[in-house]
Amino acid sequence: MDRLYNIWLLFFLLPLLCACSGAKGQHEQYAAFHPGALWLDNESVHINAHGGGILYHEGVYYWFGEHKIAGRGGNSAQVGVQVYSSDDLYNWTNRGVALAVVETEGHDIERGSVIERPKVVYNAQTGKFVMWFHLELKGRGYEAARSAVAVADEVTGPYTFVESLRPNAGIWPENLDTAFRNTDVDVAAYEWWTPRWEKAITEGLLVRRDFEGGQMARDMTVFVDDDGKAYHVYSSEENLTLHIAELSDDYLSHTGRYIRIFPGGHNEAPALFKHAGRYYLIASGCTGWDPNAARSAVANSIWGPWEMLGNPAQGEGADLTFESQSTYVLPVAGKEGAFIFMGDRWRPRNPIDGRYVWLPIVFEEGQPVIRWHDSWDLTVFDK
Ligand code: GAL
Numbered sequence: 001m002d003r004l005y006n007i008w009l010l011f012f013l014l015p016l017l018c019a020c021s022g023a024k025g026q027h028e029q030y031a032a033f034h035p036g037a038l039w040l041d042n043e044s045v046h047i048n049a050h051g052g053g054i055l056y057h058e059g060v061y062y063w064f065g066e067h068k069i070a071g072r073g074g075n076s077a078q079v080g081v082q083v084y085s086s087d088d089l090y091n092w093t094n095r096g097v098a099l100a101v102v103e104t105e106g107h108d109i110e111r112g113s114v115i116e117r118p119k120v121v122y123n124a125q126t127g128k129f130v131m132w133f134h135l136e137l138k139g140r141g142y143e144a145a146r147s148a149v150a151v152a153d154e155v156t157g158p159y160t161f162v163e164s165l166r167p168n169a170g171i172w173p174e175n176l177d178t179a180f181r182n183t184d185v186d187v188a189a190y191e192w193w194t195p196r197w198e199k200a201i202t203e204g205l206l207v208r209r210d211f212e213g214g215q216m217a218r219d220m221t222v223f224v225d226d227d228g229k230a231y232h233v234y235s236s237e238e239n240l241t242l243h244i245a246e247l248s249d250d251y252l253s254h255t256g257r258y259i260r261i262f263p264g265g266h267n268e269a270p271a272l273f274k275h276a277g278r279y280y281l282i283a284s285g286c287t288g289w290d291p292n293a294a295r296s297a298v299a300n301s302i303w304g305p306w307e308m309l310g311n312p313a314q315g316e317g318a319d320l321t322f323e324s325q326s327t328y329v330l331p332v333a334g335k336e337g338a339f340i341f342m343g344d345r346w347r348p349r350n351p352i353d354g355r356y357v358w359l360p361i362v363f364e365e366g367q368p369v370i371r372w373h374d375s376w377d378l379t380v381f382d383k
Contacts, residue, residue, distance in 0.1 A: 030090035032377040033321070035357040036345055039084055041084060044092040049082050050354045051222065051346055053119035053328040055129070055259040057155050061086045061333075064098055064118045064131065075351050076138075077101050077115040081131065081372050083156050089332070089340075089378065094181075098157035100198040101334050108148065108164045112138040115148075117327060119222040120154070121272035122231055123251045128381060129155050132222050133178060135164045137249060145216035147234060166214025167232065171256045173207060175304070180204045201264040206237035215243060217260075221328065222247070223272040223302075233270045236260070237321055239286050243339050244302060261306045267295065271312060273329040273339055280368055282312055282341065284325045291320040296368055312341075312361070312368045322372050324357035338361065338381035341370045 027044045039047045049065025056062075063086065067079040067320070081099040084092040099118070101111040109115060115137035121130050128151050135148040148164035172181045185208045190197040197205075220234035228246040234253065243266070245258035257261060267283040278300045285292040296312040299305060313321045324343030332338035338360075345355040360380045361368045373380075 006058070009333045010278075029045065031232035032090065032375045033358050033373075034375045035359055035373065036355045038326075039092075039356055042091070045094070046353070047084060047092055048352060049084055050351070051101075051117040051119070051327050053341065054330050054342070055120045055122060055155065055335050057122055059333075060089055061330075062087055062120065062155055063092060063097075064120050065377060066116055066118065067097065068354060070350055070352045072349060075114070075348060076110070076112050078108075078111055081115060081159070082131065085156070093154040096219055098152070099133075099159040099161070102161070102166050102373040107161075108135060108137065108146075109161050110283075114142070115248060116218075119220070119328070120155075121222050121224050122205065123230075124228060124367050126250050128250070129159070131153065131159050132220065134218050134234075137267065141268065145218050147217040147220055151252065166210065167217050167234070167254045168211060168256060168258050168283075171258070172211070173204075173243065173258050173260045175259045176204045176207060180187070180208065183208050185209055198254055198264055201237065201240055204260070204263075206240070207260065210237075219268040219270060221270050221272055222251075223274075225274065225302065231272070233272055233281075235268045235286075236272065237263075238264055239268055240264050242270055242281075242283070246353070250321075259303055260337070262297070263310070269326045271326045271329040271342070273331060275337060275339065275363065275368075278366075279325050280329075281306070282326045282368065284321065291323045291325055291345070293319050294321040294370075298366070309367050313370045317372055321370075322357055329361065332378060332381060335378070335381050339368070 016151045027040050039110040041047050048062050048067050054063050063084045067082040076137045080097050080101045083095045083098040085095050086092045092221050102109050116134040118133040135146045137144040146164040149162045150159035152159040155215050180203045210263045217234040224230045230251045236243045241263045243259045257338025266286045268286050269284040271282045279302050281297040293311045296309040297306045300305045324345045326343050328342040330340040341359045341361050343357040347353040359370050
């Protein structure tokens with residue numbers, strides 16, 4: 001009997017056990033990026049970190065992004081912000097939920113609110129990790145237009161919610177002409193997108209409308225400069241105009257210094273990076289989940305003036321940014337001038353299936369250029 005059992009174990013049970021563990025165990029390690037393909041984590045599950053950003057800390061990359069679930073409802077936050085870690089950028093380990101939604105009814109980040117585009121930065125002065133994200137309150141569509149901040153002692157969290165707000169309440173942008181610094185406006189008197197409206201937008205119509213309560217802040221990123229100063233860049237004024245706002249030394253609030261850039265330019269999904277002493281911005285147009293043509297801009301100072309550079313994407317598919325929308329530009333550690341464009345290919349009907357489009361940025365005549373690759377690896381930066 002014993003013998004029979006051993007044989008059974010050897011020929012039947014063992015292979016079965018191996019096959020099963022293989023199915024949910026390790027897939028092969030990646031040695032390249034495959035833009036738009038399923039991207040499996042260490043547990044062979046498609047990475048769930050949409051609208052994300054990356055923090056490089058003590059030799060490890062941490063990818064924070066929106067956790068999405070399957071089905072139409074999957075765009076609202078059911079879980080929170082997910083974090084993965086990697087030391088090669090190809091292979092990612094699921095490190096769990098960094099910021100969890102709250103069950104308390106009426107809480108700003110209660111389950112069912114909208115938590116988008118989380119970006120985490122490390123504050124060397126306080127030793128804390130600070131997460132900013134776009135927040136919409138549960139059941140109120142996109143009308144809240146707030147940004148929110150959370151903080152943690154450990155990079156992977158847990159992050160503690162601090163507050164949500166519309167930035168810079170009661171403060172005028174530095175580059176708004178003093179002639180327009182008054183709240184004496186009647187927005188309803190303007191027909192949407194007539195030449196009159198366009199002029200009024202340029203002259204700060206919506207900044208003036210929102211002066212007291214604070215400025216709308218939806219799609220966003222955070223950028224830390226070489227001197228440790230951090231900036232919050234967000235789509236404001238009904239997504240018509242980008243704002244660049246300085247954060248306090250602890251990165252937890254705004255100092256009140258801010259500018260508007262490209263008034264009426266319809267720029268969303270901002271990603272900011274610095275190369276050879278110049279500041280670059282990549283953004284998208286405003287077509288919701290549908291992709292559109294990216295745009296880029298450059299400035300010698302973060303405070304401007306900012307100059308438009310056009311669509312950084314080139315080649316077939318460039319008109320829709322290879323079916324993606326920017327979320328972050330990642331400087332590759334230890335490789336001078338090496339930057340990765342990170343975009344989302346949204347799947348609003350089944351958000352958990354959203355794909356990631358990561359492509360190398362090259363600089364041609366001082367302009368960032370992004371071209372499609374079916375697959376590529378970091379050696380492209382050595383050429
Ligand atoms: C996009 C935006 C996304 C999300 C979406 C909702 O334009 O970039 O982050 O807010 O709209 O429709």
